[in-house]
Amino acid sequence: MIPTGVIVAVTNMTFVLGVPIDVLSSVILPGNPIGFLTLRTYTNSCQHLIINFLISFKIAHYMKIPPRITFYMLLICPMVAGIVQYITAIYLLNHVPNICTHENPSWKCLYVETLYIIDFMECSFVKxxxxxxxYFPLLFGLLLGLVxxxxxxxxxxxxxxxxxxAFIHFPMILVATNNVxxxxxxxxxxxxxxxxIFNLILYRYAHAWWEKYAYVFSAAMSCGVAICGFIIFITLQNNNIKFPEWWGTGGPTRDGCPLEIANYSGYVVTD
Structure with missing residues (x-):
C-alpha cells in the first residue's frame, strides 16, 4: 500500500499491483475462479479504493473542507451509491434485451466482459x-517493462x-495501458x-494560461463526458434512436473495427 501510494502521490497515476496479485492468486488457487475473484477483491480492489479514498481526502484538504465532514461524507456517499447502482443494475438487467452480449452493441458491458476473461485466463495462469x-510471449512484456x-x-x-x-518516463507511459x-x-x-498538447506545448509556450485553466479544463472534460453520456441515454438510447452510421461506427460492435470479435487468428466465429 505504501509504495503504490508514494507512486500515486509523485506521478498522479493510480497504480495498483494487479498483475502480481493475480498471478499469486492463480498459483495459490488454481482453477478456482470464485476464489480468484475473492482474493482479487480483498487485495487489488481494496487497494484501489483506499487510494481513491486518500485522494478524496487530499482534494478536500485543498478545498478547506474539515476532515471530519469529509470522513462522514466518504462513508455515507458510497452507501447511497451502492444502493443506487444495485437498483440500476437490476432495472437494466430486466429491461434491456441482450444486455452484456455482442447482440446489443450499445450495452456490451466491456468492463464485466474483461473481468470475466481475466478471471478464466489467470485463474489457470500456468496453463x-x-x-x-x-499467450506465452506476453510474459516478455514484464521483462520489457523492467528493462x-x-x-x-x-x-x-x-x-x-x-x-x-529527461522527459521519457516509461512507467507513466505504460501504466496508462492498464485501462485499454x-x-x-x-x-x-x-x-x-x-x-x-497540454503538458508540453501549452505548458512551455502558454504557461500562464496552463497554470490558470489546465486543471479546470480537465475537470470540465471529465464532467462533460459524464453529462453527455447521461443526456445521450435519456434522449436517444432510451427512445430507441440509433447513432448515425459512419466509418467510425462500423463493424459488428459499432466501434469501427470489423475484426473486434475475431479470435487470435483473425477469424470471426459466427456460431
Whole structure:
C-alpha cells in the first residue's frame, strides 16, 4: 500500500499491483475462479479504493473542507451509491434485451466482459501463459517493462546535454495501458495527444494560461463526458434512436473495427 501510494502521490497515476496479485492468486488457487475473484477483491480492489479514498481526502484538504465532514461524507456517499447502482443494475438487467452480449452493441458491458476473461485466463495462469501456449510471449512484456526504465535512465545519465531524454518516463507511459481493456485502443492515443498538447506545448509556450485553466479544463472534460453520456441515454438510447452510421461506427460492435470479435487468428466465429 505504501509504495503504490508514494507512486500515486509523485506521478498522479493510480497504480495498483494487479498483475502480481493475480498471478499469486492463480498459483495459490488454481482453477478456482470464485476464489480468484475473492482474493482479487480483498487485495487489488481494496487497494484501489483506499487510494481513491486518500485522494478524496487530499482534494478536500485543498478545498478547506474539515476532515471530519469529509470522513462522514466518504462513508455515507458510497452507501447511497451502492444502493443506487444495485437498483440500476437490476432495472437494466430486466429491461434491456441482450444486455452484456455482442447482440446489443450499445450495452456490451466491456468492463464485466474483461473481468470475466481475466478471471478464466489467470485463474489457470500456468496453463494459459505456460511455455508453448499462445499467450506465452506476453510474459516478455514484464521483462520489457523492467528493462525500459533502466535504459532510459542510463541514456539520460550518459547524455545529459540531450534535454528531452529527461522527459521519457516509461512507467507513466505504460501504466496508462492498464485501462485499454476494456477501453478501446483509440483512447490511449487520444490520451497521449491531449497530454502532449497540454503538458508540453501549452505548458512551455502558454504557461500562464496552463497554470490558470489546465486543471479546470480537465475537470470540465471529465464532467462533460459524464453529462453527455447521461443526456445521450435519456434522449436517444432510451427512445430507441440509433447513432448515425459512419466509418467510425462500423463493424459488428459499432466501434469501427470489423475484426473486434475475431479470435487470435483473425477469424470471426459466427456460431
Amino acid at each position: 494459459t501463459f505456460g511455455v508453448g501456449s499462445i 525500459l526504465p533502466i535504459i532510459s535512465w542510463f541514456l539520460w545519465k550518459k547524455f545529459p546535454n540531450i534535454k528531452w531524454l 481493456p476494456p477501453a478501446p485502443a483509440g483512447e490511449y492515443t487520444t490520451w497521449f495527444l491531449v497530454g502532449f
